Amino acid sequence: MKTSAAEAQFGREARLQAPPGVRVENLTVRFGQKTAVADADLTVKSGQILAMVGPSGCGKSTLLASINGITDLVPGVVISGQRLVGNRPIDTMSSGILRRRVGMLFQKPNPFPMSIIENLEFPLREHGVRGRGQRREQARDALAQVGLWGEVKDRLKDPALTLSGGQQQRLCLARALVLEPDVLLLDEPCSALDPIASAKVEACIDSLRGGYTVVIVTHNLAQARRIADEMVVFWVEHDVGRIIEAGPTERLFTAPVHPTTRAYCKGLAG
C-alpha cells in the first residue's frame, strides 16, 4: 500500500504549478429572513490546509459550500461578496470547470449507487475524459492516492455501498481527487466514522498538503490542531454566523486574542 501511495505522490509532485489559493471577501449568505453568514473574510494560501471550527449552526458549512457554488443552488438564497479561486471570481467560471477545479467531500459518505470503479469513471466520463483505458488509469491512481487500491482491486465491480463506512468515505475522496482538482473542500469528513476509519481518512487528508489547497470544516479541535496550518473560528452573534478570529493554528491554541476563542479552544464553551 505504501508503494502505491508513493507512486501517486510522485505523480502529483511532478505537477509544475503550485495549486491556487482561495479567497473569500466580505461574504454574506441569506436564506429568506435568516442570515447564515455575515461579512466573512477568509484567505487560504496555496497548498495549505485551513480548518474552520466553531459550534453547530454558525454557517461554516454554508461558507464552505459557497466556494464551489453549491450554496448558490439553494432556491431563494441571496449571496453577496466575492469568492476567488486563484484570483479568479468563481462567477466567471462555468460550473463544470469550477467543480472540476474545486472538489468536495461531505460529512456522510455518499458514493453513487454504482460499482466502486463506476463511481470514479462516471465523473471522468461526464467531464469529457474519453478512452476507457485512460479513465481506468486515472481511477486507479485516485484509489491509490487514498490507500484503497490494495483493498478493492479484486472487487472493482462490486457495489460501492458494500464497502465499510470508512472505505466509502475514502472512495468519495478518491472520487473528488479523480478529476484532479486544485482545491478540496471537506465538510466534517470524519465525523460520521469510527475512530480507526477516521484516522485513516485523516492520514489521507494530511498527505494532501502541498499538492492541494484544502479547506476543512471540523468539530474536532484536536484534529484541527493535528492537521491544519491555519485556523478560522466561527461563532454565532445575534443569530448570525461570523468569523471571530483567524490565524496560524498553534497561535490560536496557545495565544488566542478573542475571549470566545480562548474559551472554545480550551474546551470551556461550544
Add this chain to the structure above:
Amino acid sequence: MVKTVSSNSDGLVSLVLWGLFSLVTVVSLWMLGDILLLGLDHLSLDFVIGEPADAGRNGGIAPLIVSTLLVLAVCMAVVIPVGLATALAITEFLAPEGRWQATLLRSLDLLSAVPSIVFGLFGYAFFAIQLGLGFSILSGGLALACMALPLFVRITASALAMVPHSYRQAADALAISRVSWCARILLPQSSSGIAAATILSIGRSLAETAVLIFTAGYVMRMPDSLMDSGRTLAVHIYDLSMNVSGGDPAAGATSLVLVVILVVLNLITRKVLPDRTF
C-alpha cells in the same frame, strides 16, 4: 400500541369500533363471496378463451380480453412517457414552490377530480369526433390516458422525491449533467416506485367503464386493429347486467375474472413496493 389509562367511554367506543369493523368486513366479504360463487358457476376454461355467443350469455370473453389489453396498451403508451416527463418536471426542472410548478400541480389536481363520464363526453367530442378516430380502441385508450395520468404522476413524483439528497449533493459537487443525473441515478433509484405507479394506473384503468362506452364502443368482436371498436371487460359486465336479460351469470363470471386480475395486480404492487400505501 402505547398503553393508556382506560375509562368507561373507552369501553363503549371500543365496542362501537369493533362493531363497525365487523359490519364492514361482513358486507365486503358478502359482496366478494357472492361474486365468487356466481362467477365460479359460469366460469370455465372455455369461458376465458372462447368467443362470445348469444349476445354474451354463452361462450367466452377472449375478444374482450384482447380489446382490454389493447386499450390498456394504448393508454400506458401515452401515460408512461408523458407522466414520467411531468413528474420529472415537477421534481427536477421547475423551481420548487414556484409559480409554474404550482400551476402544474393544481392542473393535475383538477384533472384527477374530473368525473369519469365527463372524460367519456370529452373523449367522444374530441378524440372520436374532432380528431376523427371514431369509436375505436385508440379513442378509448387516449381518453383513458387523460384519466390515468394524474395518478401516475403523483406516485412517480413522490418516488422521485424519495431519492436520497446525498446523491444529489455528490452529483452537484461533481458538476454531473442533468441528463446523466436523471438517467444514471435518479430514474434507476426510483424504478420500483415507477413500476408501482404503472401497475396502479393499470389497475385504475381496468376498472373504468364510463370513459369507454362513448370512445371505445361496444363491439364484441375480436379487434383487428387499433381503429376497430372494442369492448373491455368492465363494459361487458355493464352490458350483460343491464341490457341483456339472463346475462347475469356471464356478468358474474366476467366480474370474477376482472376482480382476480385486480387482486393479482394488487399483490404484485405489494411485492414491488412493500412499505408504501397509497
Add this chain to the structure above:
Amino acid sequence: MAMILQRFRAARAKDLFVQSAVLLFAGVAAIIVVIIGVYLFLESAPLLTGTGIPGFFLDRRWYPLEGEFGMAAMLAGTLSVTALAMLLAAPVGIAAAVFMRYYAPPAFASFYRRLLELLSGIPSVVFGFWGLIVLVPLIAKLDGPGASVLAGGLVLGLMILPLVSLSTDSSLAQVPRSHWLAGTALGLGRWAIVRKVMIPSAASGILAGMVLQTGRALGETMAVLMVTGNVVQLPASVFEPVRALTSNIALEMAYATGDHRTALFVSGLILLVMTAGLVAVAAVIQRRLKRYG
C-alpha cells in the same frame, strides 16, 4: 427563464434538449384539463343563453325530445344519493381509520387495511352488479321497486367507504407521535386522546379528503346507474327511484342529437364545475385549517 428553472449544473446541448422535451410534455399534461373545460363549454354553448341557464337548475321537466331540459330532478337525484352515501361512508370510514390506527391489534389492522385497499380497487360496475342482483331485491321486500335512492346510497357508500378511511388513515399517520405521548403524559384515556388530540390535529387533512371523496361520489356513474332505477323525478322517499345527472348522460348520449345532445353537454359542464369547486374547497381547507393542525 432563470425564474422558472433551477440553475443549470452544466449547460450542455444535451441538457437543453432533454429539458425542452420534458417541459413540453409537462405542458401538454397541464393543459389537458383546460382543453376539457373548453370543449365542454363549446359544445354546451348553444344552450347557454342568459335565460336558459337558470332553467336547467330550477325546471323539473326533462323532456328532451320536446325541447324541455330541466335538470332539477336529476340534480336532486345526484345530490340525494351522494348525501346518503356520504352520511354512511363518512362516520364509518373515520371509525375504520381510528380503529386501524389506535384500537385494532396489528393482525386485524393489517387485514382491515388490505381489505379496504382491495375494495378501493374494485370496479364500480362490479359494485353496481352486486347491488343490482342482491341489494335491489332486498330493498324491494321493504318498500318500492327496489331500485331507489336507498340502493344508490348504499352501494355508493360502500364504494366511497374505503377511500374515506384510507385517506383519513393517511392524515392520521402524519400526526407526530409526540402528540400521543403528550396525551398519555396528561393521563388521558385512549378515546380522549384520539378525540381531543389526534383527530383535531389531522382535521384539515381529514376534512379535505372527505370533500374530495364527495366529489368522487358526485361524479360516479356506473354503480349509481345500475341501481337507482333511472326515473326522472323528485324522490318523495328514499325508496323511490331517481336518475342521477351522470346516469342520464350515460343513458341518453348514444342517441341524442341536436339540442338534446347539447343539453347533455351542459349537464357534463355542470358536473365539471361542481367537482372543480369541491377541489377548490378542499385546497382552501388544507390551507386554512393547517394553521390549527
